[in-house]
Amino acid sequence: MFSARLIERLTHANSVAVLTGAGMSAESGIATFRDPGGLWATMRPEELASMDAFLANPELVQGWYRHRREIVEEAQPNPGHLALARLEAMLDEFTVITQNVDNLHHEAGSQNIIELHGNLTRNYCASCRRPADDAELSIGHCPICSGLIRPDVVWFGEMLPEGAFEAGLQAAVSADVFLSIGTSAVVYPAAGLPLAAAEAGVYCAEFNVQHSAIADRMDEVVLGPSGGTLPKLVEMVATGRGW
Ligand code: APR
Numbered sequence: 001m002f003s004a005r006l007i008e009r010l011t012h013a014n015s016v017a018v019l020t021g022a023g024m025s026a027e028s029g030i031a032t033f034r035d036p037g038g039l040w041a042t043m044r045p046e047e048l049a050s051m052d053a054f055l056a057n058p059e060l061v062q063g064w065y066r067h068r069r070e071i072v073e074e075a076q077p078n079p080g081h082l083a084l085a086r087l088e089a090m091l092d093e094f095t096v097i098t099q100n101v102d103n104l105h106h107e108a109g110s111q112n113i114i115e116l117h118g119n120l121t122r123n124y125c126a127s128c129r130r131p132a133d134d135a136e137l138s139i140g141h142c143p144i145c146s147g148l149i150r151p152d153v154v155w156f157g158e159m160l161p162e163g164a165f166e167a168g169l170q171a172a173v174s175a176d177v178f179l180s181i182g183t184s185a186v187v188y189p190a191a192g193l194p195l196a197a198a199e200a201g202v203y204c205a206e207f208n209v210q211h212s213a214i215a216d217r218m219d220e221v222v223l224g225p226s227g228g229t230l231p232k233l234v235e236m237v238a239t240g241r242g243w
Pocket of ligand 1: 027035099184
């Protein structure tokens, strides 16, 4: 399943960085985007995940995100999320750089998390930027300035949160091991992180159920659902580290 090299490097690593994508949460029952039956198979991202769509039809977009938030609030971290939190506890430096907005890494107990694309459990006013709760997302308008309430997620064409990518890049290129987990690696700048790690000579492994767009740049590809492969990996590393 995974090489002795990967186990050995993780067993002796000081610093590990991981990039996670929607595949990380598939076993928590949350649809991915580009798999058959994924979100973008049934709807067009520019119709729902863009500022233009929001301004054109705020009720539709607010309703869609409220629906996604309800799904996310029902979902539980899966053994893959828990395995990353366990691995973090064994290491001096561990960074989870996630494209996911489902809050499941937080719920699994991961501490050092960089949210590249925001977090569905947060909302704010698009005009005065005041934080808003889900009830206000339902009402749709800010009680202070009457602006539109939006989810705190990064839409297509929007900038990532200030400093998030830079922090993720620094973690990726300075790690002893980089894991790219459950991402098709087609959306930049996030997909540039595994490539930057590989360029910097970091040992890189992909965890996916199929080869992603960057698989051939990884040192190894571990095929299988991450909810199964990650706990097995972490168990072997824990043994090697005497945990
Ligand atoms: N375990 C591991 N990988 C899985 C699993 C699983 N159980 N199930 C699916 N995958 C893999 C798929 O093979 C695919 O490579 O997860 C990946 C999901 O890819 P996408 O649906 O494209 O999701 P992601 O890579 O996170 O998309 C990136 O695109 O739409 C934007 O903002 C959105 O953050 C998202 C970004």
